[in-house]
Amino acid sequence: MPLYKEQGIVLRAIKLGESDKIVSILTQGSGKIRAVAKGIRRTNSKFGARLEPLTHVSLLLYQGRNLDTVTQAEIISPFRSIRADFELIAAAETMLEAADKVAEEHERNVRLFLLLLSGLRALDERPLDPEAVAESYLLKLLSLSGFHPSFSACAVCGTPGPHEWFSAGQGGIVCQADAEHDAGRVAEPAVRWLDGLARADLMAAGDMTPELQTRREARAMLFGFVEYHLERRIRSFALLAR
Structure with missing residues (x-):
């Protein structure tokens, strides 16, 4: 699976299984993408609040057949x-x-x-x-x-x-x-x-x-x-x- 970088704005997120979420992100270069954030609902998740809706983020993702996977996320602007x-x-x-x-x-x-x-x-x-x-x-x-x-x-x-x-x-x-x-x-x-x-x-x-x-x-x-x-x-x- 190819790895790629993007920046985007998180539009929404839905629960997936016990600990994951599917996030919809409007990106600058790839349009709207849907990606799995694994383990994001765990208290010790590496993502924390970085993939909450209304967040401008820098991303590293794996491209999947149906859904991509977020491997890294850094906040550019949280719009506090x-x-x-x-x-x-x-x-x-x-x-x-x-x-x-x-x-x-x-x-x-x-x-x-x-x-x-x-x-x-x-x-x-x-x-x-x-x-x-x-x-x-x-x-x-x-x-x-x-x-x-x-x-x-x-x-x-x-x-x-x-x-x-x-x-x-x-x-x-x-x-x-x-x-x-x-x-x-x-x-x-x-x-x-x-x-x-x-x-x-x-x-x-x-x-x-x-x-x-x-x-x-x-x-x-x-x-x-x-x-x-x-x-x-x-x-x-x-x-x-x-």
Whole structure:
């Protein structure tokens, strides 16, 4: 079995047998991998907390037929600030889960890795509004996946906005003439808020805070759009919306 080095962010871990775990890791060079961490659940494990979700790690692995095996792991960043605050954890969990849904096993995606790393670093700086960082991250993830919603012009005919209708299935805001049955009315402040988050740097997004009603409406639009186009339910959305 060939031995290889990687760096990655631990997305999740599940128990395997009495003392092992299978960890899912988004790596920089090998895409998402699943690897066995043997003996990690023992009190004297050499891994300790190095392979807990929400950890940036340097890895040495054996490549297996179905699952790789972690032989060494060293922490690059534990993101301690995030772990100390529930609101930051909720935002980070949303990022991890969304990345996990998008990433393909053993399919290199450096841009996705760097986006997730940038998002976690922004949260680790304890921003004023962690939810805004997570929402900005989701919009960038959509763009990276080829599903960027239209906020400035009708997604169907291209007529410049503002428009009062939004449809996940049609790709964003739509004019009244093109709005289909699934389109819903939206207020302009919610559309402007999402457009601003899409354009903002992740570090800067954390300094942006909308009115409560604007956030509620924008969040409903964004969450629906994400789940529609990724064709996955994102369970962490419930944490972010608390």
